[in-house]
Amino acid sequence: MPNSARHTSASLATRLASWLSQAIQRRWYSRPGWLWLLFPLELLFRGLSDARRKRLQADAKYFPVPIVIVGNISVGGTGKTPLLVALVKRLQQRGFNPGVVSRGYGRKSSPGSADVIVLDKASTAHAVGDEPLEIFTLTGAPVVVAEDRVAAVELLLKQFDCDLVLADDGLQHYRLGREIEIAVVDAKQLLGNGHCLPLGPLREPLNRLTRVDHILLAGAVDAEYTIQQMLVEQGLPLHQSVCCFSPRLCTLVHLQTAQEFSLEKLTSFDRFEAIAAIGNPQKYFNALEELLGVDNFNRHSFPDHYAFSAKDLTDFADKPVVMTAKDAMKCKAFAQPNWWYVRLDTDVPDIVVDSIALAVAAKSIERPNVESL
Incomplete structure (x- = not known):
């Protein structure tokens, strides 16, 4: 199979997997709908889980x-x-x-x-x-x-x-x-x-x-x-x-120096790139928008626990980037001068x-x- 055909096939498979995952997620957090077809598998899962717990x-x-x-x-x-x-x-x-x-x-x-x-x-x-x-x-x-x-x-x-x-x-x-x-x-x-x-x-x-x-x-x-x-x-x-x-956003931290700043510094960016590879990226984006009162950033979601490399963020090398603390742990080695993360606090x-x-x-x-x- 030619390389172009393999690439197209892989791309279609990726899109199909993404669509199916999103469809399942929608059913998980609403009425089960067509997922009722999987009810026998749920019974099997529960039985195996209970046996495992007791053992x-x-x-x-x-x-x-x-x-x-x-x-x-x-x-x-x-x-x-x-x-x-x-x-x-x-x-x-x-x-x-x-x-x-x-x-x-x-x-x-x-x-x-x-x-x-x-x-x-x-x-x-x-x-x-x-x-x-x-x-x-x-x-x-x-x-x-x-x-x-x-x-x-x-x-x-x-x-x-x-x-x-x-x-x-x-x-x-x-x-x-x-x-x-x-x-x-x-x-x-x-x-x-x-x-x-x-x-x-x-x-x-x-x-x-x-x-x-x-x-x-x-x-x-x-x-x-x-x-x-x-x-x-x-x-x-x-x-x-x-x-x-x-949980609430509390402090802005510079990735390269670990220096801490007030979140008000975010308002000094004309526009920045918000990055999140967490379980619920939208929650992070919503918190940023609520904090700032304006939508002055671009949203970039990645899969939870995504293993970032420098090439993933090449397009943002010269732009302000604001990510989660969890993502910062994976980006410190190749952090650019204008990259930051937001630390959370909670009671x-x-x-x-x-x-x-x-x-x-x-x-x-x-x-x-x-x-x-």
Whole structure:
């Protein structure tokens, strides 16, 4: 087949895949419609997931310090990373010494790799993943990445004097024993049509939320009632701890120098390029427009965890570029003088911080049958 024909075929396949993905996403966050054809696959998925959970929980490993899970039951971005960063900072302010473990999604390692990596100042997003590097850069807390979160905790506690561990996106990593579970939900999209994959966006059934300690809604402050209503409609009990948190743009940071500026500096750009490779790029673009009050930027969306290279942004070399902190982790090596990222900040509900503090106090009393390192 000639090169031109192969290129055309590949292009058509890419467009078809993109169209199908968008069509499925629309059904996930509205009525299922034609996706009802996949209902048998949802039943199979739920059965396999439940069997997997029971098998892994039977061999769960607990540690001398509390393990706090920050995760979700749906696919896509829900705002976990800004929350985790803010939570680490709040705990540090209270005098705790938290560590973080993560899978390091998107890092370039061989499938099934047993690598356990401790982040340091020389770490790159390519090697450890963009979100773990963002957490490490913004908090200074010790961070370890590994597909096996148990191995990550073991190494973390061996090398650092941590009194608790936060596990990034480990809600379904059931071999890791945990004291507290925090489920993060996007307040606008909520849980979509309420179905599990592939009929809906859920990794686990809605009743999973009744077993977590806290449900945190990222965004609208009136979504607490809605999530409780969803539980009631499914015949499930109301949850005792449902709170909202609102990530907000707070600081403009220069990529080359790490110098910080007020967000007012954005108004000095006649027009700039806004770049986002996150789970929900539109949320970032909307926040920029709301902040500025005008639409003086061009939007450029990339797939979540996209591995940027210099050639991807060649057209923007001489233009002001404003990206997310997550994307900045992958673009520092080839950053241009007029490139920036916006750092997020968020409030963490006191009830969450207080419950973690109580868990640390409880773990300080030696428990029987807890495996020591």
